[in-house]
Every structure is written in C-alpha cells, then in structure tokens.
Amino acid sequence: MATGRTHRPATRSRGIPEATVARLPLYLRALTALSERSVPTVSSEELASAAGVNSAKLRKDFSYLGSYGTRGVGYDVEYLVYQISRELGLTQDWPVVIVGIGNLGAALANYGGFASRGFRVAALIDADPAMAGTPVAGIPVQHADELEQIVGDNGVSIGVISTPAGAAQQVCDRLVAAGVTSILNFAPTVLSVPDGVDVRKVDLSIELQILAFHEQRKSGDETAESSPDPAAPPVRSAAGSRKGPDGDMPAVMPA
C-alpha cells in the first residue's frame, strides 16, 4: 500500500504552496548572482527573467513570504537573499551523508553547490570495504557498517542515496531507522518510507525519456502517421500469455 509516498501531501506548510517552494531556490540563485555584482535592487521583471519565470508568478510567490518589496522601486537584493535563505532553512547548518560512492556519489561529493548553501557533507558511506579510507573530495569514505553511528553522532537528518537500485531500499530503511527524515534518492527505484519522512527523487533516465517524448512529437509532426493507431488495434495481445524476460515484442519498430 503505502509504497513510495514520494509526493508531499496537500500539507501546504504554513501557507506556502509547494510550487512556490520549488521556485525559491531558483530566485535565490539569481539573487545571489546579483548580490555578487553588487546590484542593490531589482524589479520583479528583471529578476523574473533572470530566473526564467513569469514576473506575475514571481510577485505572487514573494507575496507568500511577506511584503518585501518597495513599490516603484523593486526588491532590495541583500534583504531578499536573507529572507529567502531563512525561509528555506539555509541559515542553519545541514549535515548530510551521501551513501553509495560510485561515479555519481563522487560527483555529488565534489559538487560545489552543496557547500555553498547551508549543506555540509558530514560523511561518505559505501558498502565496499575496499573503498573505506579512500578520500573522495577530501573526505575519507567510511564503511556502511558505521552508517547508524555516523547519522547519530552528527545529527544527520538529510541523506542522499546514490547506490545501485538494488541496495537503495535497504539503505533507505537504515537511514530512516537511524533518524534521517529527508532523503534525496538518485537510485532508479520507488522508495517506501514511513509517514513523516520526505523523499525527493532525481531520475536521470526519466528526464531523458520525457525529452524523447517531446522530441518524437517534433519530428513526428512532419512525417505524420502516428496519430490514430499505426498497427496496433487494442486487441488483447494474444501474442503469448507467458513471455520470456526478453520479450518477443519487437523492441524496435522503425516507422
């Protein structure tokens, strides 16, 4: 049943819509760039275009945080940076652990975007004993046996899973049992977690598949043909009620 409660429920935490929360980091990034260029104020129009959104949407988003703008002028960049940071909880230190130090895990450990915000990589964890001690991004990898200890000692509440799919659920369970309540999952699996634990999923191959869909449509519009039912009437596929894993169904069906 409760398999993979990935979505936030309709909680609408303190009145800030989920969609708005998802855009705040975007605004924050744009604002930080402005701040570094010592730009004192910015209008909703300018900031919106820098963040790649509609200006009305941006103003409405900010209105959920409060009235932080000055009519006729715009928003004070530094002040807004601070307000958004505070709202997102970035004014505090978030120790995170990364579990699964393969190619992706190493990439994450090296990713500068983490440290620059309030995030601190507290530990890198891998199940391979041979990796223990090896420094990645300047941090020695620790063995999975110590997971609970590490989470407990460092007060880690956010975990990143970059293990193979097969290990993800088990790692997730251990993280949750150790006290982690937010998980960022890079493994291509649906994680099942108890209530109160948040899971966000980043799936590289899914993004590509979505792109492929739109890409197909673009070229498909010219050749035109795929609209009604090329060669697949909705007959129950009597092709075989029990098929081998490799599927006799054609894997490639050129136009």
Place this chain on the structure above:
Amino acid sequence: MATGRTHRPATRSRGIPEATVARLPLYLRALTALSERSVPTVSSEELASAAGVNSAKLRKDFSYLGSYGTRGVGYDVEYLVYQISRELGLTQDWPVVIVGIGNLGAALANYGGFASRGFRVAALIDADPAMAGTPVAGIPVQHADELEQIVGDNGVSIGVISTPAGAAQQVCDRLVAAGVTSILNFAPTVLSVPDGVDVRKVDLSIELQILAFHEQRKSGDETAESSPDPAAPPVRSAAGSRKGPDGDMPAVMPA
C-alpha cells in the same frame, strides 16, 4: 526577454497531459520489472503501488493512451510495455552527446539507465584538451572543437550538459546551432534557448534546498517561533543601499 523557456507551453501535445508523460517512464520501469519476472498481467492497483501512485491516476493516465486493459483482468504486461515505449519514442534509437566530462559527466556516461532504454551515448565531449582520447565508460572523450561535427554526423537531437555553470549557455548555444533540439541541463543555470527547443533541468542543490525547507518545518513546529516575523518588520532595509558582494547581512542567524 524569452530567457529560459524551460517549461513546456500549454501545448498539451496530442492530448497527453504533461503530468502523465512525466509518469509514463515510472510505469514503464515497474512494468519492465514485472516483465522480467514473467508476470503476464497486472491490475491497476498492483501496478500503481509498484510505481508509487494512486490507482485511479494510473488508470486515467493509461486512458489517454487508449483502452489497453481488459476489464476484470488488468493489463497485459508485455503489450503495455510496448505501447508505453512507443508512446515515449523509445522504440527508436536516440543518439545523445554528453558535454562536460567532469565527475558528473563521467557518472552519466557510466549510467546504465541510458543504454537500457533507447538511448545511445554517441559521444563524450570536453573542453579540456588533456582529456581528448581518454576513454570514459569505454568511449573516448573528444574535444569541444568537434562538437558541431559530431552532432551533425550522428544526427544527434538530444544533448546533455554537465559542464560548469559558466560554460553551460555557450555550450547550449553551440548544441542548438548544430541541430540539437532537446537539452538535459545539469548545470546550475537558467538556459536561454530559441522556441522549439526543449530544456529540462536537473538541479542537485535545488532538490536539497526543497528538502531543507520541509525539514526545517518539521523541527520548527516544535520550537515554534518562526511564524509571524521574528525580527524583520517589512521596513525597507535601510541597512545600506549599496552593499559589498559578501553581504553584511548576517549569513547565519541562530534562533
């Protein structure tokens, strides 16, 4: 203007809602797993829980594709795998190039999830001449000078950008000029592209920030205090109309 048209317009391509398209890969993965276990049919309830969604939603999603189920029985796994694959355009071969072979680019090149679907890594491209020739994931890295040539020769329409943020827009422009019409962007920047080009963004640090927001709320509910306005009345921050890049605004403000 037109900066970063990341969102699909209200196109609603051929009647399939965007939200549904985004879930199809999820269903496909669950179905593939069932197929490998030689499960012949599956009910909407079972499949939904495997994919971590509501069963009504799943049925509605499938209804956009056609009537591919059998009432009283469920869906033929193999048949559905084929239909979804076809709908997503995975029955054809999609050559992709990955630009920026740092930690992340290497991780992507090694990621099995690409090849397993219709995606084929046609080339790895990096700006560092020292990397040219070095094989990553069995594919020799090529220099950025050859980008246009590679895209043209291989008919690449999907590009993956895993460069540093500073190089992303330039790489994007060159990819688009060379004929790429779909881009998966891992660089933390808003890309600006002409109409007709799709951009999807994967941003590791944004996901973490969203988690931090919810995490803060969880613990914040207990300490309670952050609700109205701790210490920041909406006075125009006269703290200084021109601030240095490092911001005098407190970067950390403990409760």
Place this chain on the structure above:
DNA sequence: ATGCCTTTGTGAACACGTGCACAAAGATTG
C-alpha cells in the same frame, strides 16, 4: 506640495491535475 510615473501586491478568472465513486465490460463459475 502636487502630480506623474513606476512597480508592487492581489482579487478574480481560468487552466490544469487529482481523486472519488460508479456504471459498463468482460471473465468465470455453476
């Protein structure tokens, strides 16, 4: 001071996505 000009903040309409609940369709059993 007064009036003009810019830009915010938001009410209201609209579009989109979700979930319930149930009728219709088909399998299956006696």
Place this chain on the structure above:
DNA sequence: CAATCTTTGTGCACGTGTTCACAAAGGCAT
C-alpha cells in the same frame, strides 16, 4: 446461459497553480 465477481474507464467535483489586469503605494521631478 445466467448470475456473480472483478477490474477497467471516466464523469464529476475539488484543490492547486498560473495568469491577467488593476488599484494602491511609494519615489521623484517640478
């Protein structure tokens, strides 16, 4: 063949998100 049972497909109501359009607010010039 009829009755029953399962499961799909979908009409409908509701909640969420987006966009428009404009009044209110404030700066600035005269």
